[in-house]
Amino acid sequence: MSTRPAKRARADTDSDAVDPSKLEELVDSIDSRTVANLLVAAGKAHPYIASSIQQEVDRIAAAERAKVLDFDYLSKSAWKTLNVTYNRLKDSHAYEMTGEAARSIDECFESIRARCPKNASFKTKESALETLRKIGKSICLSNGVVGHEIRIYYQDGGKLVPVMLDIAESLTDEELETLRPWCDDKLVELQGMAEGYCIFEDLGQVIDVWDGDGEGEDESEDSIDGNEEDGGESGDEEEFEEESFVAGMWAQKHRRIL
Numbered sequence: 001m002s003t004r005p006a007k008r009a010r011a012d013t014d015s016d017a018v019d020p021s022k023l024e025e026l027v028d029s030i031d032s033r034t035v036a037n038l039l040v041a042a043g044k045a046h047p048y049i050a051s052s053i054q055q056e057v058d059r060i061a062a063a064e065r066a067k068v069l070d071f072d073y074l075s076k077s078a079w080k081t082l083n084v085t086y087n088r089l090k091d092s093h094a095y096e097m098t099g100e101a102a103r104s105i106d107e108c109f110e111s112i113r114a115r116c117p118k119n120a121s122f123k124t125k126e127s128a129l130e131t132l133r134k135i136g137k138s139i140c141l142s143n144g145v146v147g148h149e150i151r152i153y154y155q156d157g158g159k160l161v162p163v164m165l166d167i168a169e170s171l172t173d174e175e176l177e178t179l180r181p182w183c184d185d186k187l188v189e190l191q192g193m194a195e196g197y198c199i200f201e202d203l204g205q206v207i208d209v210w211d212g213d214g215e216g217e218d219e220s221e222d223s224i225d226g227n228e229e230d231g232g233e234s235g236d237e238e239e240f241e242e243e244s245f246v247a248g249m250w251a252q253k254h255r256r257i258l
Contacts, residue, residue, distance in 0.1 A: 061119045068123040069115055074108040075134035081105060082142035082150065091145045098149040105150070108135060109159040118170040125167050126179065132164045133190055136200060140193040154199040161202045168209040176210055183210045 018026075027035060043050035081104045086094045109132070116128040139150055139160075154160070171179070187207055194200040 068121055069127060071112055071115075071127045071131035072134075074111060075131045075138070078105050078108050078135040079138045082138050082147050083144075086146045087144055094145040095149060098146055098153070101146050102150060102153050105135065105139070106159055109163050113159075113163045113166070116167055118166075120170075122171075122175050122178075125171060125175070128167050129164060129179070130182070130186075132160055132167075133186055136160050136190050136203075137193065139199070140190070140197060151197045151199055155197075157202070158200070161200055161206060164206050165202075165209070168206050171209075180210055183207060 030038075039049075039053070043053050081101050086097050086101065089097065112128045112132065116124055120128075139147070139154060141147075142150065168176075187203075191200070191203045191207065194203055
């Protein structure tokens with residue numbers, strides 16, 4: 001009577017046998033850098049994976065181009081921080097709150113940086129640049145202890161110019177031409193104000209982005225400059241800033257006389 005050979009035991013450590021239901025758990029247990037490296041390797045080995053990666057990148061880019069974000073609320077937030085939040089405090093207490101005020105304004109810059117990537121829509125970048133300009137102007141025109149100390153804080157640089165420069169450098173030639181009147185008027189105005197306080201010293205680098213892109217005499221009127229003619233809170237805000245600036249300069253001159 002012949003005997004059948006015993007079956008070979010199944011290896012429990014077969015690396016090729018992966019339960020598909022556990023893939024998500026396995027991936028979650030790996031750090032993001034390793035996951036990225038594995039995805040790149042898979043894309044190189046399998047063209048259909050590479051194609052899927054490209055399709056996802058294109059989808060994200062298209063979604064960003066279609067999205068329009070308005071950052072004007074951040075300029076209002078920064079203006080309130082500079083002119084309202086601490087204006088009832090005694091000078092000594094207001095001085096102590098300068099660090100908190102500076103962090104609040106820096107958060108506005110970081111929010112714009114995070115939400116305005118290079119592939120953002122033109123209107124989103126336009127709003128970002130104008131909001132940054134308004135915040136810069138508010139810093140120049142703000143009165144009181146907090147305003148004075150914030151200007152000293154930005155004499156060391158700050159985040160406004162780097163964020164503005166990144167956005168300006170991501171604009172196409174056509175977009176730069178559309179915004180040339182804004183640069184020649186509003187941005188140059190900010191540079192003049194900032195020079196009086198020795199702040200935003202690298203703002204010229206942003207203005208230089210527009211150099212050599214045409215004369216800008218017959219540009220489209222569909223630019224940021226038109227937005228400020230709409231009135232509303234933004235117009236009132238800048239009108240108040242101008243009045244505050246005049247009052248502040250008078251006060252400084254009066255103190256010098258005394």
